[in-house]
Amino acid sequence: METFYILIINILFSIFAFISTYNIIPRLKDMFVSANLYGKDLNKKSENKIPEAFGVVSGCTFLITMFVLIPIIFGRHILQNDTSLFPHSEFIEMLAALLSICCMLLLGFSDDVLNLRWRHKLLLPTVASLPLLVVYYINFNSTTIIVPKPFRDFLGVSINLGLLYYVYMGMLAVFCTNAINILAGINGLETGQSLVIAISILIFNSIELSGDCAQAHLFSLHFIIPFIAVTFALLKYNWYPSEVFVGDTYCYFAGMTFAVIGILGHFSKTMLLFFIPQIFNFLYSTPQLFHFINCPRHRIPRLDKYGTLSPSYAECNKVNISIIGRMCLKLFSYFKIIHIEEKSDGNIKCNNLTLINLCLILIGPTNEKTLTIILLGIQAVCSMFAFIIRYPLASLFYEV
Numbered sequence: 001m002e003t004f005y006i007l008i009i010n011i012l013f014s015i016f017a018f019i020s021t022y023n024i025i026p027r028l029k030d031m032f033v034s035a036n037l038y039g040k041d042l043n044k045k046s047e048n049k050i051p052e053a054f055g056v057v058s059g060c061t062f063l064i065t066m067f068v069l070i071p072i073i074f075g076r077h078i079l080q081n082d083t084s085l086f087p088h089s090e091f092i093e094m095l096a097a098l099l100s101i102c103c104m105l106l107l108g109f110s111d112d113v114l115n116l117r118w119r120h121k122l123l124l125p126t127v128a129s130l131p132l133l134v135v136y137y138i139n140f141n142s143t144t145i146i147v148p149k150p151f152r153d154f155l156g157v158s159i160n161l162g163l164l165y166y167v168y169m170g171m172l173a174v175f176c177t178n179a180i181n182i183l184a185g186i187n188g189l190e191t192g193q194s195l196v197i198a199i200s201i202l203i204f205n206s207i208e209l210s211g212d213c214a215q216a217h218l219f220s221l222h223f224i225i226p227f228i229a230v231t232f233a234l235l236k237y238n239w240y241p242s243e244v245f246v247g248d249t250y251c252y253f254a255g256m257t258f259a260v261i262g263i264l265g266h267f268s269k270t271m272l273l274f275f276i277p278q279i280f281n282f283l284y285s286t287p288q289l290f291h292f293i294n295c296p297r298h299r300i301p302r303l304d305k306y307g308t309l310s311p312s313y314a315e316c317n318k319v320n321i322s323i324i325g326r327m328c329l330k331l332f333s334y335f336k337i338i339h340i341e342e343k344s345d346g347n348i349k350c351n352n353l354t355l356i357n358l359c360l361i362l363i364g365p366t367n368e369k370t371l372t373i374i375l376l377g378i379q380a381v382c383s384m385f386a387f388i389i390r391y392p393l394a395s396l397f398y399e400v
Contacts, residue, residue: 055250
């Protein structure tokens with residue numbers, strides 16, 4: 001019953017966070033433009049200045065909400081004034097989680113202002129995840145995984161990964177913070193996909209509250225409910241046509257929030273199931289991300305003369321394409337998920353390797369709003385597929 005009351009209070013505070021974010025954003029737009037924090041929408045003919053990095057507003061509102069919730073979540077233990085009964089491990093988990101999210105919010109805003117290099121974007125999330133890994137080591141230090149039934153004859157029922165499990169969790173934090181940022185570039189996509197993932201996590205946590213790890217999923221709910229509230233408010237202004245851009249600030253803030261609750265909520269593998277479109281987009285983008293083929297600064301779709309979006313292309317000199325790059329192009333061509341043109345000068349032109357451009361190749365030129373809805377529909381379908389994998393199919397592989 002106490003848990004129920006705390007969740008109700010969380011929901012009420014989250015509603016207040018939504019209202020605050022919703023009302024603050026339009027009042028700060030001119031301030032951001034005056035500070036030169038603005039950009040132009042490359043998918044529009046308009047030259048209007050669009051304020052960007054507004055993820056910092058939703059991120060700060062989220063953090064303030066979480067800070068206010070701390071004495072409410074631990075209020076009963078504080079009032080008892082008995083340190084022997086106080087849940088120190090849960091309290092440290094929450095502080096470490098908020099510290100990691102604060103670090104990524106700072107990194108994201110720094111990236112929007114200073115335009116950091118990619119190596120910094122990979123290094124800093126790793127450093128920001130250290131508080132999580134240290135707390136996980138102190139409180140749990142469980143690095144044993146259950147082996148699927150088809151492999152138990154070779155590996156046994158379980159296997160202890162040791163240090164490799166911590167490497168995996170650190171890589172999870174890096175992936176989550178960058179995956180949303182890679183799948184971006186059209187109005188409403190960053191906030192929309194984050195909202196679908198967050199709602200999927202909310203449903204999963206609610207189902208698991210009656211299970212053996214109820215406390216871990218309650219921990220996740222404390223974070224995901226306010227996150228949904230501030231994201232929903234931001235989405236209203238980021239939806240087509242965008243009044244504000246969320247910037248890298250929001251992408252890193254959202255990604256680290258997902259990593260935090262996945263690691264400390266003990267469902268990191270299930271979390272990855274909700275990232276199926278982002279995983280595909282990352283694998284599909286790998287040849288360009290690692291410069292096996294040419295990667296232009298902007299890989300967003302191009303606005304054609306009809307006012308619709310078409311796939312954008314990158315030109316590649318055949319001589320400069322690495323062996324791995326050629327193998328990737330052949331593989332993608334075999335599965336017909338790439339459009340390649342050979343030019344008269346011997347160079348080749350292929351579409352930029354993102355899920356956004358792939359959708360445009362498959363469905364043809366389309367309106368930006370329609371494209372966003374299609375991509376969010378794919379995200380929702382993949383979330384439903386994730387639940388099928390997590391429950392009916394998982395029981396076939398992990399039932400003892």
